[in-house]
Amino acid sequence: GAGVSQSPSNKVTEKGKDVELRCDPISGHTALYWYRQSLGQGLEFLIYFQGNSAPDKSGLPSDRFSAERTGGSVSTLTIQRTQQEDSAVYLCASSLEGLAGARETQYFGPGTRLLVL
Amino acid sequence: SQKIEQNSEALNIQEGKTATLTCNYTNYSPAYLQWYRQDPGRGPVFLLLIRENEKEKRKERLKVTFDTTLKQSLFHITASQPADSATYLCALGGGSFSNDYKLSFGAGTTVTVRA
Numbered sequence: 001g002a003g004v005s006q007s008p009s010n011k012v013t014e015k016g017k018d019v020e021l022r023c024d025p026i027s028g029h030t031a032l033y034w035y036r037q038s039l040g041q042g043l044e045f046l047i048y049f050q051g052n053s054a055p056d057k058s059g060l061p062s063d064r065f066s067a068e069r070t071g072g073s074v075s076t077l078t079i080q081r082t083q084q085e086d087s088a089v090y091l092c093a094s095s096l097e098g099l100a101g102a103r104e105t106q107y108f109g110p111g112t113r114l115l116v117l
Numbered sequence: 118s119q120k121i122e123q124n125s126e127a128l129n130i131q132e133g134k135t136a137t138l139t140c141n142y143t144n145y146s147p148a149y150l151q152w153y154r155q156d157p158g159r160g161p162v163f164l165l166l167i168r169e170n171e172k173e174k175r176k177e178r179l180k181v182t183f184d185t186t187l188k189q190s191l192f193h194i195t196a197s198q199p200a201d202s203a204t205y206l207c208a209l210g211g212g213s214f215s216n217d218y219k220l221s222f223g224a225g226t227t228v229t230v231r232a
Contacts, residue, residue: 033218042206042223042224043161048218056219095218105163106163108161109160111160
């Protein structure tokens with residue numbers, strides 16, 4: 001079946017503008033993750049959704065970042081008043097359960113490359 | 118805070134040789150460790166998982182070791198091929214400082230296999 005898809009693949013925006021990044025997880029996967037990958041850095045955890053549970057937002061770097069997941073499927077990551085340091089690749093992943101991670105594989109999308117000018 | 122370090126330099130090897138990548142960590146006792154492969158412009162792809170009570174795992178030409186005393190994992194690609202050229206990421210999860218679902222990633226090591 002189809003893998004994780006993300007859109008747009010690339011986004012160039014001006015400092016101060018808002019952006020929305022979209023993630024379509026694999027059908028049937030109840031867990032969804034957002035990560036940020038900056039040049040030369042490891043993936044940085046941002047947020048985790050699992051079913052109807054409250055999301056784990058502990059990785060969001062500031063209150064300019066927010067995410068939602070509608071209907072337990074599609075997720076949108078919103079960055080308000082973008083700054084140049086927000087430039088990075090934003091990766092989405094999904095997995096079957098999101099619990100007892102040792103049993104699971106995370107499936108990643110291709111990412112959205114965000115450039116803030 | 119947790120710190121994860123992978124080979125700081127890119128690895129260039131001749132086809133047919135074995136590539137060995139290291140992943141060292143501090144201030145953390147993970148329950149498991151995963152290795153991913155990432156190609157340019159693509160998301161990471163899961164390769165192998167090894168748990169804290171396991172010493173070694175193999176999958177085809179890949180071998181992973183996990184030494185919780187040394188706080189180190191080694192990732193080996195035997196009989197390397199040009200198609201193995203990619204960036205390899207280690208990721209740690211679970212354990213005393215993290216929920217099971219939350220992975221902490223290293224920055225990755227870029228491997229180039231010359232024909």
